[in-house]
Amino acid sequence: MSILKHMLAAAVGAAALAGLSASASAQTIGFSQVGSESDWRTAFSADMKAEAEKRGIKLQFSDAQQKEENQLKAVRSFIAQKVDAIIIAPVVVTGWDQVLKEAQAAKIPVFIADRAVESDPSLFVTRIAADFNLEGRLAGAWLAQASKGNCNIVELQGTVGSAPAIERKKGFEAVISLFPNMKIVKSQSGNFTTSGGKEVMESFIKATDGLKDVCAVWAHNDNMMLGAIQAMKEAGLKPGKDVLTVSVDGVPDIFKAMLAGESDASVELKSDIGKYIYDVVQGYLKGKHDYPKWVLIPSDLHTPADAAEMLKKKGG
């Protein structure tokens, strides 16, 4: 986890620099957002606006309503307005080369946030995003520590074939493969939904005779874990006590479950990521040009120890 600390330090340093420059002259930044299809996306947009205001950035915000054509239109209008920088949270992976070239011709730097794009990497500065694989590794590392490397695990996967499901599973497995006594004994897809998590957990409980010899439940998101917790409670088990739980997202309800002693850990999928993105953008505009092609947004794991604080922060 030393890489993480290192990166955090770098980010803090950049933030300090950016803070200095903000007062100098008002920058105009164009941000083309995917839409508002999920809670997380809505919170992300709100944070981008709030953080821009805090830094004195003039933000041109454009909601693409999940349509690529809207997004291209928005980017072209940013170019026409001669903004200082453009941030794109892309709707789709492909089809970006042309508009990115237009931005380059206008000498406007482009930053990609969240999802990746497939294009010539020289056409944009960097991508700033969290790492699903890292989330899986964090969960695995926590579980290894909590179970002292001794654990039979049941896994609730996300939607089959989706990027978060694949990467979180890979990251988690990469860590537990280091411990000979940790293994996944049951794994099924709960489709990222509460009801899916509950139904699959019920079947796990039956198949393992009341989770006999199972020490932990690992879920690819909190919603499935919340369903699994209900299933365990209805089967007379005590989640959080008889069985360890670890999941990803950090939704308010999982912190409530932690406070009730029914959940042990959740890796937060941060929505307040404006500061990480603006740090990079402003750092670049200040003259720092040596960013890697992927600037990681750090992932934090939360436990009952800071659950109350997190819940307050999330407004739950």
Add this chain to the structure above:
Amino acid sequence: MRLDPPAALQAPTRRPAAAPKFSEWRAFWPLLALALILLVDAFISPGFFTIRLVEGRLYGSLIDILYRGAPTAVVALGMAVVIGARGIDLSVGAVIAIAGAVMTELIHAGMSAPAVLLATLLVSLICGLWNGALVALLDIQPIIATLILMVAGRGVAQMIDAGTIVTFRSDFFSAISTGRLGPAPSRIVVAAAVYALTWAAMRRTALGLFVESVGANAEASRLTGIDAKFVTISTYLISGVAAGIAGVLITSDIRGSDANNAGLWMELDAILAVVLGGASLNGGRVYIFNTLIGVLIIQSLTTSILVSGLPPEYNLIVKAIVVFLCLLLQARPVRQAVSGMIWAKRT
């Protein structure tokens, strides 16, 4: 199964075609399909048929099938009625989401639980009325008319929930969905009650006859004096309320309204259950009991896959293959061949 010994004994002395008499019994083929699936379960999971009492409630995979199948059963019963009148209701999944969102909103508004239940069912009744009015009064094809609410309804639910999963606590609703009545899970009791009500409406009033009559021949029904509009609208009302009840069960199950996922694709499961029960999408017949078997086939399949430990990538393909085999069993040529084999073995 009622087996008349003299008839069974007489059968072989008759002409071969008439021999496997019980295979002409309508529920025979769906039941055979269900039995085969359960038989496979017995092999892959030895404890599958164990039912015991845990903390006063029935516990076991078979109970899980009934428990998990209950919402689908409720929806499918309504769907069977609609299909019987030669309609179809694609909006049931969306109505489930709407019911969940309305119910959650009203709980948070501080309304008493029974009032919330009534209001939720009223809203789903209105959804049914909307569908029925489009089909019967504006003469829009059922598949198009209900597609409107299927698409828009989920949006309405998302709007009520303001785009988030809204959770709640309610002892009343938990008792309905996840509680128990004696040793039986209460939602199984709810589904049984819906079954009984549907049966009564279809077989103890003339509504069932009128529904089947309109489904078989709408013009002839009109000329026989049946109020086809009234009959059509009432089928969608029944389907709407059924979806509302399922919505209450599903939402109470996870104690939260998940507008994106509640009841998602449920319309397809419900239609499939009706078809697995042997009904024709061309209407004319409502098979209540067989629809229930159709639901049990689908749910036991899902539960079997979960219990089997099969990697999740195979879920859909296994489900598709088994459903295909079940439908194959319903096809006349296959039935005749299987009947012939049974007959050949008997002689």
Add this chain to the structure above:
Amino acid sequence: MQTAKVELIGISKNFPGVVALDNVDIAFQPGEVHALLGENGAGKSTLIKIMTGALSRDAGAVLINGKPVELDSPAAAQAVGIGAVYQEVNLIPSLSVAANLTLERQPRRFGFISWRKAAEDARVALKRLDVSIDVERPLGSYSLAIQHLVAIARALREDTQVLVLDEPTASLDAREVERLFAILRDLKARGLAIVFITHFLDQVYQIADRITVLRNGRRVGAGPTSALPQVELVSLMLGHELQAVEERRPPAEAKAEGEPVLSVKELGAKRVMAPFDLELRAGDVLGLAGLLGSGRTETAKLVFGASAADSGAIRVDGKPVSIRSPRQAIRLGIGFCPEDRKREGLMLELTVRENIILALQTKRGWLRLLSAAEQEKIASDMIRALGIATPDADKPVGQLSGGNQQKVILARWLVSNPRVLILDEPTRGIDVGAHAEIVALIRRLCAEGMALLVASSELDEIVAFSTRVAVLRDRRKVAEISGAKIERDDIVQAIAAP
């Protein structure tokens, strides 16, 4: 055209519980019209289905020019030159005439269907029957008669040697029948063998050279038409000497009197039926006579409220009433048996019992369901009273023969005990025996004091049961003939008058 002799030898076919054909021999000679006769259920349909490859046979052989052939599919039958037109025209009304005529052999050009060529082919095919119509229009926009000719044109390919026609004249009026017969004589002259199934005995004597009679799956008679007088033919078909058919005298004296049960003044609808007056008293049978398209069905439907009138007044028992829907008509004690049984009368998937109780149940409303015992009793009483041939009341009505289906619809209305019963072509497409029974039933109902309005294309039938006759021409009521004056010739004159 090369033509051949088709022989069926020892054909047998069993259905579960029924022997449909039992060792039937029959030979169709080139250049002959061969009438295949028999009551409903005699086995005519089964025989032609075997001939045209739609059904497999259990025993026997089919020989063409003495060589055995296998007819295991409709395509195989067509390949050896057997074409058929079924009673229910099985074409697609929404497609154009040209598309219907070239359905499974579309002319192609560069792999795509050439619609211009298809239209040409269609015109040529119709030309053979001396029909010239716009082949691009949907088939459904033409009259049933034209649709039937299109069906014949479809069955008649270049290499057709045997043409099977199942009730081809059932929906044709006299002029159209003549036209069809001219076509058949022409085909016959070209050496085709024509198998002609009909229940119009006059037509048999007009066109057929040879007759085969089936009864209960057996061949009970065969020979040249000239050697088989009508009385003998009927007795062969029915298996017993029948007086009822010959006893075609009108009811003694019209005893209908008193207030009209139903009176209609100036009822009409634009482009459907010119305004007309009708009166029906208890014990009346008012016959509606006229050619196809003269407005018989339209009149019946207007009175029943099945189609909307835009003028006129209706009184029941002298009191003005509004009949804007069949429901209202039924509440006022009116019943209606439509001409098109399958489309407008029967719920084919429902059982005989359910079909019979339906009108009564409708009257009672949906809350007061007739108990199982009541339903059972009503159905079995009716099955017995009307002699409906069905193994039990719980058989789907779609599996019954045409005559029995008609009886089921009659039963439905009789159960609901109407005061006025409207029958539209009650004997269409049914066999002689059922025909006689239905005529007898109409007389009996009339004697019991019911008022009946009966539309029919068979004049003899109208003469046989009517106390008065309304004559229609070109969607207009042109005459009313009553009392002792009802003679066939009078009606013909009224229909034909300029």
